[in-house]
Amino acid sequence: MAAVWQQVLAVDARYNAYRTPNFPQFRTQYIRRRSQLLRENAKAGFDPLLRKQYLRLRSQLLSQRYGPLSEQSSFRAAYSNSVRSSRTTLDRMEDFEDDPRAQGARGHRRSVSRGSYQFQAQLNRAAYDDRPPGSLVPTSVAEASRAMAGDTTLSENYAFAGMYHIFDQHVDSAVPKVQFANDDKHLLACCSLDGTLSILALVPAPPSVRLVLKGHLRAVTDFAWSLSNDIIVSTSQDGTLRIWNTEDGRCIREVSDPDGSELLCCTFQPMNNNLTVVGNSKHNVHVVNISTGKKVKGGSSKLTGRVLSLSFDAPGKILWAGDDRGSIFSFLFDMATGKLTKAKRLVVSEGSSITSISARSWISREARDPSLLINACVNKLLLYRVVDNEGTLQLKRSFTIQHGSQSIHSIFCPLMSFRQGACVVTGSEDMCVYFFDVERNTKAIVNKLQGHSAPVLDVSFNCDESLLASSDAKGMVIIWRREQK
Numbered sequence: 001m002a003a004v005w006q007q008v009l010a011v012d013a014r015y016n017a018y019r020t021p022n023f024p025q026f027r028t029q030y031i032r033r034r035s036q037l038l039r040e041n042a043k044a045g046f047d048p049l050l051r052k053q054y055l056r057l058r059s060q061l062l063s064q065r066y067g068p069l070s071e072q073s074s075f076r077a078a079y080s081n082s083v084r085s086s087r088t089t090l091d092r093m094e095d096f097e098d099d100p101r102a103q104g105a106r107g108h109r110r111s112v113s114r115g116s117y118q119f120q121a122q123l124n125r126a127a128y129d130d131r132p133p134g135s136l137v138p139t140s141v142a143e144a145s146r147a148m149a150g151d152t153t154l155s156e157n158y159a160f161a162g163m164y165h166i167f168d169q170h171v172d173s174a175v176p177k178v179q180f181a182n183d184d185k186h187l188l189a190c191c192s193l194d195g196t197l198s199i200l201a202l203v204p205a206p207p208s209v210r211l212v213l214k215g216h217l218r219a220v221t222d223f224a225w226s227l228s229n230d231i232i233v234s235t236s237q238d239g240t241l242r243i244w245n246t247e248d249g250r251c252i253r254e255v256s257d258p259d260g261s262e263l264l265c266c267t268f269q270p271m272n273n274n275l276t277v278v279g280n281s282k283h284n285v286h287v288v289n290i291s292t293g294k295k296v297k298g299g300s301s302k303l304t305g306r307v308l309s310l311s312f313d314a315p316g317k318i319l320w321a322g323d324d325r326g327s328i329f330s331f332l333f334d335m336a337t338g339k340l341t342k343a344k345r346l347v348v349s350e351g352s353s354i355t356s357i358s359a360r361s362w363i364s365r366e367a368r369d370p371s372l373l374i375n376a377c378v379n380k381l382l383l384y385r386v387v388d389n390e391g392t393l394q395l396k397r398s399f400t401i402q403h404g405s406q407s408i409h410s411i412f413c414p415l416m417s418f419r420q421g422a423c424v425v426t427g428s429e430d431m432c433v434y435f436f437d438v439e440r441n442t443k444a445i446v447n448k449l450q451g452h453s454a455p456v457l458d459v460s461f462n463c464d465e466s467l468l469a470s471s472d473a474k475g476m477v478i479i480w481r482r483e484q485k
Contacts, residue, residue: 013163279307298339322354330391427456
């Protein structure tokens with residue numbers, strides 16, 4: 001029964017961008033109220049057959065009202081303004097004001113044809129000649145690639161048309177982590193404080209909960225997909241690391257924390273998925289061999305507080321760990337032995353938890369500084385530059401969000417953009433998902449998604465950025481669909 005009403009809500013959500021286009025707040029309230037009513041009716045136990053008939057009928061009525069879902073062009077012709085309204089904070093006029101290249105002689109927006117990228121490249125080079133050193137400078141190769149990508153701006157590239165589906169099997173229990181499988185468009189997983197994990201499949205339609213992984217005795221705090229997606233490791237407040245088979249949901253192995261304490265985070269060593277790093281509530285990080293279930297000799301170190309977040313650089317040679325006392329430690333990782341050597345420490349803000357760390361070799365094809373994206377409980381999202389081989393950090397940018405106590409996470413967008421700018425996405429305690437252009441000095445918010453009714457804890461893109469998943473403190477997972485160009 002729950003699956004049917006979720007499908008009903010998903011159908012409604014798909015058309016939500018075209019409902020009252022000038023009042024985005026009303027659209028948000030509509031979806032929340034609709035979810036509440038459908039949930040209450042589902043509990044009443046109506047005949048599932050009647051529900052399915054209702055779903056078909058409602059789909060037909062919405063198609064008659066707004067046009068069939070497959071005919072996106074008809075939507076765009078009649079409702080182009082409403083589609084753009086998903087960008088509730090930054091509209092096209094602000095893009096126009098920020099970007100002199102988009103203005104003609106009279107200040108009107110000029111559209112550049114896809115075949116004219118050589119002329120556009122000349123304009124770009126002229127516009128960026130005066131930019132300070134270290135700024136993003138497009139190359140001629142990037143201009144050609146950008147033209148093939150459609151000459152769209154960063155704001156247009158990350159405009160989302162609305163909700164694709166909503167999962168709430170973990171209702172009333174926070175979902176601290178949601179993550180798409182590696183190089184996969186339609187498979188993702190999430191963990192919950194109710195002690196379970198879910199593996200979700202978006203195809204075939206309708207989207208469904210494929211497996212529920214049960215075994216942890218307390219809240220599941222973190223998990224990670226292996227490189228080949230055949231296993232998932234998870235950590236829990238019950239003090240165990242579990243290894244799961246993603247095909248049948250079977251628990252392959254249970255490993256107890258060496259210190260007998262709560263496990264709060266985990267990550268795979270990117271070059272050797274036989275090794276997993278875990279962080280616990282007794283301030284320790286441990287490298288664990290998941291084949292033997294034993295910690296690696298020399299693979300342990302102590303932080304100043306409870307270890308809340310972990311991230312490797314792409315080659316797996318540097319590990320960063322953040323704790324609940326505001327410090328980030330970098331460790332050198334010995335690829336041959338798994339030994340950790342403490343390198344640097346940065347105090348971001350004394351007493352403020354470091355809830356998320358995300359590393360990226362470079363943000364875009366034109367901005368090649370290795371970078372670290374940090375969520376700390378200081379009401380800001382922080383972007384650091386990695387300045388040496390020991391993981392030393394230098395603050396590059398900060399973005400204002402609401403983050404004072406919850407375990408908020410953020411990500412780099414997975415594709416290196418062919419467009420000017422580079423994008424990061426974060427949750428927030430104001431129940432919104434924010435997209436920031438890290439290269440824009442003013443009006444950095446590219447998009448803002450509204451629909452959650454609780455603080456947004458985590459976000460995850462699929463491999464081609466066509467779908468974004470977000471999870472919140474009340475157990476809801478929303479799948480957002482990017483607007484089709």
